[in-house]
Amino acid sequence: MAMEIVVPAVGESISEVQIGEWYISEGQWVALDTDIVGLETDKATFDVPAPAGGKISRIVKKAGEMAAIGDVIGYFEEAPEPAGGSGAGESKPKSQGEPKSSPASGSSDNGGQSHQGSEKVMPAASRELAQRGMQAHQAKATGPGGRLLKEDVIASASTSAKGRELSTTSESAGAGPLRTEEIVPLSPIRKRIAERLVSAQHEAALLTTFNEIDMSNVMDLRNQYKDSFLNKYGIKLGFMSFFVKAVLDGMNQVPQIAAQMRGKELVYRNYYDIGVAVGGGKGLVVPVLRNVERMSFAEIELTIADFAKKAKDNKIGLEQLEGGCFTITNGGVYGSLLSTPIVNPPQSGVLGMHGIFERPIALNGQVVIRPMMYVALTYDHRVVDGREAVTFLRRVKEVIEDPTRMLMEI
Structure with missing residues (x-):
């Protein structure tokens, strides 16, 4: 039976939160107490852990949407760990200092790029990836042990943007550089x-x-x-x-x-x-x-x-x-x-x-x-x-x- 993932009460003066980031995707298995979603208030950010070992069956509120205290933002189903402990989307229990699991995919180990494994993507990098709509394999990791850092995501996004601008400029001779805008809601x-x-x-x-x-x-x-x-x-x-x-x-x-x-x-x-x-x-x-x-x-x-x-x-x-x-x-x-x-x-x-x-x-x-x-x-x-x-x-x-x-x- 699916369990409701609700917004917990976090303070007397707080009536609503913003969905910051879903750390795992629908159908991805996680262990008990693994952080599954980050919520933002006007004072702080906090995480909601998995109530048991299992997977998210449905996400109701997406990243960036607002939710009131007590609102249902998703559904969670208790399930056994995949056989062998290495199935797709597996998430290990998080120990202190270990980063959250990342929704990014990809398996290339070429040139120090990050993998799907959560130990390769640092929490700040995971949030930056989500905000920019990027996957981990699109950024080159430079951190210790091949870890993907927030600075790596920013640098890769900047390089990619410059490349797109140069390409557009060269293809449209005399038209001038590409002028774009990005609208991001205030947290x-x-x-x-x-x-x-x-x-x-x-x-x-x-x-x-x-x-x-x-x-x-x-x-x-x-x-x-x-x-x-x-x-x-x-x-x-x-x-x-x-x-x-x-x-x-x-x-x-x-x-x-x-x-x-x-x-x-x-x-x-x-x-x-x-x-x-x-x-x-x-x-x-x-x-x-x-x-x-x-x-x-x-x-x-x-x-x-x-x-x-x-x-x-x-x-x-x-x-x-x-x-x-x-x-x-x-x-x-x-x-x-x-x-x-x-x-x-x-x-x-x-x-x-x-x-x-x-x-x-x-x-x-x-x-x-x-x-x-x-x-x-x-x-x-x-x-x-x-x-x-x-x-x-x-x-x-x-x-x-x-x-x-x-x-x-x-």
Whole structure:
């Protein structure tokens, strides 16, 4: 008897989802708890596992369609594993770190191209294939062990598009290059990001102040302890933990930075939850570090690393994205020199980090070369005065330029 595949309840404020991707096709056998479909909300992406060993008998809602909580999106039939365990479309139980099975077909092993086997197609590549309507064998795999990466799909699609454009241009002499458009619906996450950013611009009185930080001392400190830190905690010591600690120090001195408007009232907290922007498979997400005042450097780095991994795999939970009294975003990882970040309402401030570049500066009457970073603080002027914003940002600068202040609390 066919079992219904329904959209599960994922949060009180969520009433509908978008079908992101079916990881297997109709009639393809999968093992118990193998992810069969990805669902997207305006806050996060999550997967629905197979309720038993069996196969999907019918897909009701296709990728890109919307479905309400409780809606039937497909039907699943329990069935024994194909004889020999190697039948067409077989999907093995997924262990931690193993990618989802891919709907792509093909069996060529020529030139490092990917196979039908799910171990050859990484999850991000599988999603990219589905979005572009491609099969795995159409992209050349360059990952370890012949694995197909997301970058491989993008590169192959770009090469293919250029080839089609050149062919069309050569066949129609004098007609000019082919001009095409691709219409892609906004995902729930992208819609939500757009709504919140526009809301912040319309409802808050945003202002940005800038400063620059000499990163010499914190870079020296990081280099001095990075090996022992890695050996002890199994994670690299990054710059983000220093900035989280510096922001915490600044908020202790200027509590207005962490305050929020709630109607006609101003809310101050006796704890600090700081959001850290990380890039995910579906866009930028801001998971929250809870009670930063109680966290060590190692705990901050380990938590951020876990956030980054989950974001890449679209596994960030809704509870990890909610709340936060301040946000830190690092455009420097993408090479940004300077930008004006937008506050994430109802927060009152966001700190933008940027790239570290060597620049000549005046120091003790001499021109010297130092690794410098521009930082930008955007704040809600309804809550934070200019004097308070500048004081906060100068404190962040002081702590980063003399990181021993974090230990001495001076």
